[in-house]
Amino acid sequence: MERSVLLIDLNNFARFPTLPVGLMVAALREARWEVEVLSPLAVGVPGIPRPTRAPLWGYWDERARWWSATTKSRTVRSLRRSLDALRPHRRDTTSDRLMAAVSASLERQPKVVLISAYLMYMDAVRRICAMCAKRGIPVLLGGPAFHDSATRTEWATIDGLTAIYAGESEVGLAVALHAILEGAPAPKGLTRPGHPDGGLAPPAQDLDAAPYPDYSDFPWDRYPNRIVSMLTGRGCGWGVCKFCSDVVTVAGRSFRSRSLPNVLSELQFHREVHRTSLFCFSDLKLNSNLEMWRGLHEGMQRAVPGAKWTCAVHVGPRSDEGLSRDDLVAARQAGLVRITAGFETASPRLLSAMRKGSQPDRMAEFLANAHGAGISTRITAFTGYPGEGPEDLNLTTQFLEEHGKYVERVHLSRLSIQAGTPLNEEMRSGQLEGLGFSLIDEQPTLASIGHMNSMTTSKGYKRSISKLLRAVHSINRRPIRSDALELEGAM
Ligand code: SF4
Known part of the structure; x- marks a missing residue:
C-alpha cells in the first residue's frame, strides 16, 4: 500500500481510548493516509488499570512497597526493579499474543509503523523494531516523555528504529513521515540514529485547527x-x-x-x-x-x-x-x-x-x-x-x-x-x-x-x-x- 500506516498504541489504557493516538489518527487521515490502529486491548492484552477501592490488605501492601523502595539494601532495590519489569502491564506488552498481532499486521506491508509508547515499554519497542527491520519497514517512535535529549539518544540506539519524533502530532508528524520515507529535510523534533539530536518540535499554537480525535478503531466493547x-x-x-x-x-x-x-x-x-x-x-x-x-x-x-x-x-x-x-x-x-x-x-x-x-x-x-x-x-x-x-x-x-x-x-x-x-x-x-x-x-x-x-x-x-x-x-x-x-x- 502506498500511503498506509500501522499505528501501535503501547500505552493501552483500561478505561478509554488513548487521546494522543486518537489525535494522530485524525491528523493522518486528514492528510490522506490509510491508518490501521493496533490497540493491545483489541487482541486481548489487558489495559493499564488505575487504583480504585483499596483491598483489606492495602495498608500492608503499601508498607511493603514503601519499604522496598526506600531501603538501603541494594539487593532489595534491584529485586524490586526486576519485579517491576514483571508487572502485568509491562509483561503484557511483550507477550506473544501482542507480538503475533503485530506480525499479522506487518504481513499487510504498511509503508511505515508508528509506535506511541511510555518509557517503560522499551522491551516491547525493541521487539517490534526487530520485526520491522526483518521486513524492511521503517519505524517512527513517539510519546510524551521524549522531551529529554539524553533519553532520545539512548532510545535512538534501538536496532531497527528509524527515528524518534518529539512533537505534537498537529505540528509536524506529516513532515516527519515525509522526511523518513522520502529523504526530505528533517523537521525540528526528529531524531535519527547517527545524526545530531533533533530537539523538540515547537508547541502547537492553534489548538482549534486540529481535527477532533478519531477513536473509531478502538475496541469499545472491551471498556x-x-x-x-x-x-x-x-x-x-x-x-x-x-x-x-x-x-x-x-x-x-x-x-x-x-x-x-x-x-x-x-x-x-x-x-x-x-x-x-x-x-x-x-x-x-x-x-x-x-x-x-x-x-x-x-x-x-x-x-x-x-x-x-x-x-x-x-x-x-x-x-x-x-x-x-x-x-x-x-x-x-x-x-x-x-x-x-x-x-x-x-x-x-x-x-x-x-x-x-x-x-x-x-x-x-x-x-x-x-x-x-x-x-x-x-x-x-x-x-x-x-x-x-x-x-x-x-x-x-x-x-x-x-x-x-x-x-x-x-x-x-x-x-x-x-x-x-x-x-x-x-x-x-x-x-x-x-x-x-x-x-x-x-x-x-x-x-x-x-x-x-x-x-x-x-x-x-x-x-x-x-x-x-x-x-x-x-x-x-x-x-x-x-x-x-x-x-x-x-x-
Ligand atoms: S505545575 Fe501545574 S500540573 Fe504540574 S503539579 Fe503544579 S499545578 Fe500541577
Whole structure:
C-alpha cells in the first residue's frame, strides 16, 4: 500500500481510548493516509488499570512497597526493579499474543509503523523494531516523555528504529513521515540514529485547527463503559512546581487553550459518533482558563444532555480559582461528578519549597465545598520531598484525619525525580546533598534519576509514614458516591 500506516498504541489504557493516538489518527487521515490502529486491548492484552477501592490488605501492601523502595539494601532495590519489569502491564506488552498481532499486521506491508509508547515499554519497542527491520519497514517512535535529549539518544540506539519524533502530532508528524520515507529535510523534533539530536518540535499554537480525535478503531466493547478522553488545552496555567514533569513533556510545555465553542462542538461530536455522555477531561488543570472552566458549566448539558464528567483542578493562589462554593455547585449541575486536586502535602513549608502555590486551609475549604456540592473528591499526594521530616508527614496525617470526611480517594506516591524538572537540576548540581539526597544512578532510558534520601531511614520518619499510610488506607477503603462510580479509575 502506498500511503498506509500501522499505528501501535503501547500505552493501552483500561478505561478509554488513548487521546494522543486518537489525535494522530485524525491528523493522518486528514492528510490522506490509510491508518490501521493496533490497540493491545483489541487482541486481548489487558489495559493499564488505575487504583480504585483499596483491598483489606492495602495498608500492608503499601508498607511493603514503601519499604522496598526506600531501603538501603541494594539487593532489595534491584529485586524490586526486576519485579517491576514483571508487572502485568509491562509483561503484557511483550507477550506473544501482542507480538503475533503485530506480525499479522506487518504481513499487510504498511509503508511505515508508528509506535506511541511510555518509557517503560522499551522491551516491547525493541521487539517490534526487530520485526520491522526483518521486513524492511521503517519505524517512527513517539510519546510524551521524549522531551529529554539524553533519553532520545539512548532510545535512538534501538536496532531497527528509524527515528524518534518529539512533537505534537498537529505540528509536524506529516513532515516527519515525509522526511523518513522520502529523504526530505528533517523537521525540528526528529531524531535519527547517527545524526545530531533533533530537539523538540515547537508547541502547537492553534489548538482549534486540529481535527477532533478519531477513536473509531478502538475496541469499545472491551471498556467497562463508554468514556471519551478530552483536552481543552495543553500545559498548566500555573506550571512552576519544581517536581512536576507534566509541564516539561512534549505536549505539556507552555499553557495553551482551545476556544470554548470548539470544545463544546467536540463534545457533541463524540456524543453522536460514540453514543456517550461520559467524559474524562485529561487537562493537567481544567481551571487554568477560567473562561473555559465556567463556560463548560454553562454549556456542557446543552452540548450533551445528561453528561457526567471528571477532571483535575489546581487549588492555587489566585484570588479567583473558579472553585468557590457557587462555582462547584454550578459544576455539579453541569455533570461534574468527580474532581481531582494536587494536594501533595499539608506542610506549608514544603508547599512553598516546591512552589506548589497552594495552602492547606484553601485546600480544606475546597474539599468541603466540593463535597457539599455533591462531587466525589480525589487528591494526590507524595512523600520524600527534599527536607521533608516526620513533622511534615504528621501534618499531612492530621489534615487527612480532620478533613478526610470530605475526601473519597487519596493517591499517595513517593517522589520521583524526572528529567527536565527544576528538582532534577538541583539534584544534578549537588544542591540536595545537604538535605540527605544522594544519586544512585542515572536512568536516561526512563528520563529519571534514581536517588536515596537518608531522611527516610530514621525511626521517627518510618513511624510517621506508617501513620500516614493508615490514614490514607482508611479513606481509600470507603466506597465512593454511587453517581461517580462510572468514572472511578478514569483518573
Ligand atoms: S499545578 Fe500541577 S500540573 Fe501545574 S505545575 Fe503544579 S503539579 Fe504540574
